């Protein structure tokens with residue numbers, strides 16, 4: 001991250017875990033493997049997300065982020081569903097196997113997991129730095145990312161494309177941002193503004209993801225879901241909202257019926 005942007009590079013404080021409990025309440029390592037006769041899946045068909053299409057049905061998106069890893073056609077690295085609108089059984093991100101993770105079938109230059117970082121950014125309502133439309137110099141609705149004319153590839157030298165889009169931005173494009181198209185090795189941050197937008201997306205569209213406890217082998221989320229009361233938020237002893245569950249630290253679960261539970265994850 002260039003010095004000029006160090007101060008806006010965010011610790012997003014958004015963490016995922018591999019699920020330890022599946023939708024049936026059984027133990028899992030969070031990974032399923034599906035053999036298929038489909039050579040490569042298309043984004044338009046979206047059939048990797050369905051058993052009937054040779055893929056695998058999603059786990060309920062109120063509790064899980066589904067990531068399908070498969071062979072994608074037409075040179076697409078991956079794609080994602082944004083959080084707004086009708087999200088249902090097709091919700092999640094799809095990543096081509098040659099761009100997923102950091103070892104195995106992964107291939108340079110998309111071999112550091114950044115395709116998934118980028119797509120999960122979309123899944124949490126982030127847009128490309130140059131906007132989501134077909135016009136150049138579009139708006140990503142984040143005010144600490146500079147205006148950008150179009151996508152970048154490879155690994156440019158900083159600064160790149162100074163004063164583009166009729167600006168006086170001598171720092172040029174923020175091409176090392178995860179929401180550009182540069183090589184994995186050249187990407188290294190989201191901004192504070194992008195963090196704010198992602199956390200807003202979680203609270204507005206995906207807040208049920210905060211309510212369960214499917215990461216540590218416990219199935220006690222099921223009692224929350226079966227009861228009439230709904231979890232509003234989790235706070236720490238100082239009343240600050242908690243977005244990730246830490247072990248061995250007491251936290252307070254506030255429900256819509258006015259009740260509060262103190263809980264602590266021990267394992």
Ligand SMILES: [Zn+2]
Nearest residue numbers: 118119122128
């Ligand atoms: Zn994208």
